Amino acid sequence: MTTISANTGRTVTAAVARGKGEPFTIQKARLRGPKDDEVLVRVVATGLCHTDLIVRDQYYPVPLPAVLGHEGAGVVEAVGPAVKNLQPGDHVVLTYGACGHCQPCAGGHGAYCSQFFGLNFGGADLEGHTAIEDEEGRPLHDHFFAQSSFASHALARENNAIKVSKDAPLELLGPLGCGIQTGAGAVINSLKVTPGSSFASFGAGAVGLSAVMAARVAGATTIIAIDIVPSRLELAKELGATHTIDSREGDVVETIRAITGGGVNFALESTGIAQVLSGAIESLGTLGAIGVVGAPPLGTKAEFDINSLLLNGRTIRGIVEGDSVPQRFIPQLVELYRQGRFPFDKLVKFYPVEQINEAAEDSKRGVTLKPILRFTHA
CATH class of the missing domain: 3.40.50.720 (NAD(P)-binding Rossmann-like Domain)
Known part of the structure; x- marks a missing residue:
């Protein structure tokens, strides 16, 4: 299986929340490669969720500046050495982070993980380390919902990167990772x-x-x-x-x-x-x-x-998160959509990531139910 060194970084385009209530800014940043059980995902599209906006506005105390985004969908580009079941080329939907080892996780209730707030809202990993920095080398807070998918590439863990069929419409699927599954x-x-x-x-x-x-x-x-x-x-x-x-x-x-x-x-x-x-x-x-x-x-x-x-x-x-076990529930929702029984595509409107602030305003005003931000890759 292809692996990549954690020290090997790449330049990404990210939408950054710089301060309370401020517009997102589009900028270049540097993202390190995957380590341990992490996967590097080329983000095709990511949903814009109400939670992204209330965090930007500091309803929850996530440190800023930060790369938010937690409804990513994309293609695995590289994997860490401890990854077992994903490989480059897999299509994945990114969902919430859970430790996988505590009592709630062991009982199939990862949404109530004992470390849920730290893993999803801590602004860094549990050791306080970030994976992304701006062009001046200053760290940006990340690991938002264990993904920070408001960027052209995101790091997730194997347990929150959910493999989906390659014949499903990948750019549509990101919201299944949070809002739709909720x-x-x-x-x-x-x-x-x-x-x-x-x-x-x-x-x-x-x-x-x-x-x-x-x-x-x-x-x-x-x-x-x-x-x-x-x-x-x-x-x-x-x-x-x-x-x-x-x-x-x-x-x-x-x-x-x-x-x-x-x-x-x-x-x-x-x-x-x-x-x-x-x-x-x-x-x-x-x-x-x-x-x-x-x-x-x-x-x-x-x-x-x-x-x-x-x-x-x-x-x-x-x-x-709808009490879901994402590895099971997200593919079920994909199949319901494919059968025409769960037409969540009627909720969405696509925007280029450069129009994130327009998408946020449209969402706030109720003009758009579920914005999805697309990334363009060379």
């Missing part, structure tokens, strides 16, 4: 939405609409999408929603109770707005369950009526 996995893996049940998605962004599609795959027969953007609600109908609610018009909880005859069996909250979560909990029927995936600033609190929760047997649970 929404779909929350429905299929976490909430375990059942055939004939009712489901409500609070938020019809990329995550919420992925949940809508997954609810249809799971066999839910009442699927409700709630948002304030009419175009998103129209798309939700196309993707499987049986009902849509503009939350600016009337009482959402009462509308859901009227549709379902008392409340939904399952719900997902993806907006990160505390007041929306409070209402979503009240929309649940007896023994209803809600998953929480929206990420507000650290320290944000929400309110709910304890007796309403208690007497109705309701369940609230946080969900990271």
